[in-house]
Amino acid sequence: MNAYGIWKTAPPDTKVLLAALLFVNLGFYSFIPYLSIYLTGSFGWSLALTGLLLGVRQMSQQGVTFLGGLVADRLGCKPTLIAGLLLRSVGFCSFAFCGEIWQFFASAVLSGLGGALFEPAFQAAFAKLTPQDQRKSLFSFKNMLVNIAMIASSLLGSVLLTLDFKYLSITAGIIYFAMAFFVMIRLKPLEVDIHRQNFVQDIHQIVRDVPFVIYTLVLIGYYFLYMQLYLTIPKAAALATGDPSSVAYIYAAVSISVIVLQLRVTRYTERFANRFMLIGAGSLLMGLGLLLFGSVSGIVLMCACSVLFALGTMVAAPLLLDVIPSFAPPDKLASYYGFNGYAMAVGGALSTSLGGWLYDAGSGIGAAWLPWVTCFIISLAVAGGFYFYFVKPQTGRPLEL
Numbered sequence: 001m002n003a004y005g006i007w008k009t010a011p012p013d014t015k016v017l018l019a020a021l022l023f024v025n026l027g028f029y030s031f032i033p034y035l036s037i038y039l040t041g042s043f044g045w046s047l048a049l050t051g052l053l054l055g056v057r058q059m060s061q062q063g064v065t066f067l068g069g070l071v072a073d074r075l076g077c078k079p080t081l082i083a084g085l086l087l088r089s090v091g092f093c094s095f096a097f098c099g100e101i102w103q104f105f106a107s108a109v110l111s112g113l114g115g116a117l118f119e120p121a122f123q124a125a126f127a128k129l130t131p132q133d134q135r136k137s138l139f140s141f142k143n144m145l146v147n148i149a150m151i152a153s154s155l156l157g158s159v160l161l162t163l164d165f166k167y168l169s170i171t172a173g174i175i176y177f178a179m180a181f182f183v184m185i186r187l188k189p190l191e192v193d194i195h196r197q198n199f200v201q202d203i204h205q206i207v208r209d210v211p212f213v214i215y216t217l218v219l220i221g222y223y224f225l226y227m228q229l230y231l232t233i234p235k236a237a238a239l240a241t242g243d244p245s246s247v248a249y250i251y252a253a254v255s256i257s258v259i260v261l262q263l264r265v266t267r268y269t270e271r272f273a274n275r276f277m278l279i280g281a282g283s284l285l286m287g288l289g290l291l292l293f294g295s296v297s298g299i300v301l302m303c304a305c306s307v308l309f310a311l312g313t314m315v316a317a318p319l320l321l322d323v324i325p326s327f328a329p330p331d332k333l334a335s336y337y338g339f340n341g342y343a344m345a346v347g348g349a350l351s352t353s354l355g356g357w358l359y360d361a362g363s364g365i366g367a368a369w370l371p372w373v374t375c376f377i378i379s380l381a382v383a384g385g386f387y388f389y390f391v392k393p394q395t396g397r398p399l400e401l
Helices: 003-009 012-029 032-041 047-062 065-075 077-097 101-129 132-163 165-186 199-207 210-230 232-241 244-269 275-293 299-320 330-364 370-391
Strands: none
Touching (some): 003 132, 012 032, 012 101, 012 132, 012 165, 032 047, 032 132, 032 232, 032 244, 047 101, 047 330, 065 101, 065 199, 077 101, 077 165, 101 132, 101 330, 132 165, 132 244, 199 210, 199 330, 210 330, 210 370, 232 299, 232 330, 244 299, 330 370
C-alpha cells in the first residue's frame, strides 16, 4: 500500500495525531538543529558547552517522560498532550529573550518538560487508536511524516535564521501553540485504560519487567547514534563547507531518502520475523554511516553517507515503539512508553555532551576520527546486545514479536 492509501484508510483520530505530529516536528527541526550553530557562532560557545545544553534539554524531557506517562495513564492522554504542547511552546519562545547562559539552560529545561508530558501521551494514544493490522504501516508512515517535516523545517529554519534567531524560536513556539489548540478541538477525549493503582506500584511493576528494562538499556546506544544528527553532523557539515546553512543539504538527503524508501524498506523487512534483530541491524547501518561520514570530505559524499545512516533508521525506527505494546499491560501503556523514554534521555544526553567533547578533543589532538569511530563501536554493541539477549537465547518472552 502506498502513502496515500495508508493515510486514506487511517482512523480519523489517528489522522489528527499524524497531522499534529507533522507540524510539531516542523517546529522542532526548524529550531533545535540551528540552536547549536547559533550558540557557537553568535555567542561563541564551545561545542562542548552547546552539547551540554542540548543534553540538559534532552534529559529534562526523556528523564521525566516516565512521570509524564504515569500522569497520562491517570488523567488521560488528551489533556496531558495539550498541556505538554503548551509548555513546549512557552519554552521555545523564551529562547528569543535569553542572553545569559543560565537563561538558555532554563529555557532548555522548560521546553524539555513540555516534551516529557506530550510525548508518552502521544505515543500511547497513537498505539491505542491504531488497529493492530495497520500498526506496522502506520508507524512507518509516521516516520515518513517526521522526515517530511525535516525537509520543510530545513527551509524554514534557514530562512528565519538569516533574519534573526528570535524569529526562529518564536515561530517554533507558535507552531506548538497552534497544535495544542488543534488537538483540543479535533481529537476526541481519549483515556488509556485509566486505573487507580498508585505510582509506587506502577514503578515497581515496570522495573521488575527485566526483558523490558534490558530493551530500554540497549536502546541507549541507538539514541546515542541518532542524536548525532543534531550536533556533530551539522557541525561537521558547516566546517566542511564553510556555510552553516549547508546542514539543510544533509537533512534533505536524510529526509528525501526516508520519504522515498521507507515503505519499500518496511515491506522488505516484513519477511523477517524477529523485530529485535532488525533494530540491531538498523543500528549497525547507522554506525557505519557515521563512520564513513567522518572519513569523507565534500557535501556530496557527506550526503551519501547520511543516506546510509537514514537507511538504518528506516529499518529500526518504525519498530522501536511498535514493540512496546507487546511488553506493556493495556492500562500501563503510557507509563511503559514513558519509562522507555529513559533510553533517549540517557542516550541523547551522552550523545550531545560526550559527543561534543569527543569532537572537540579529537580536533584538539589531531584525531578527527575519534567521535565517528566511537559511534561505530557503539553500533556494534547495540547490535550485539539485541542479538545475544533477544535473538539467540530464550528469554521467557516470544522472540518473534
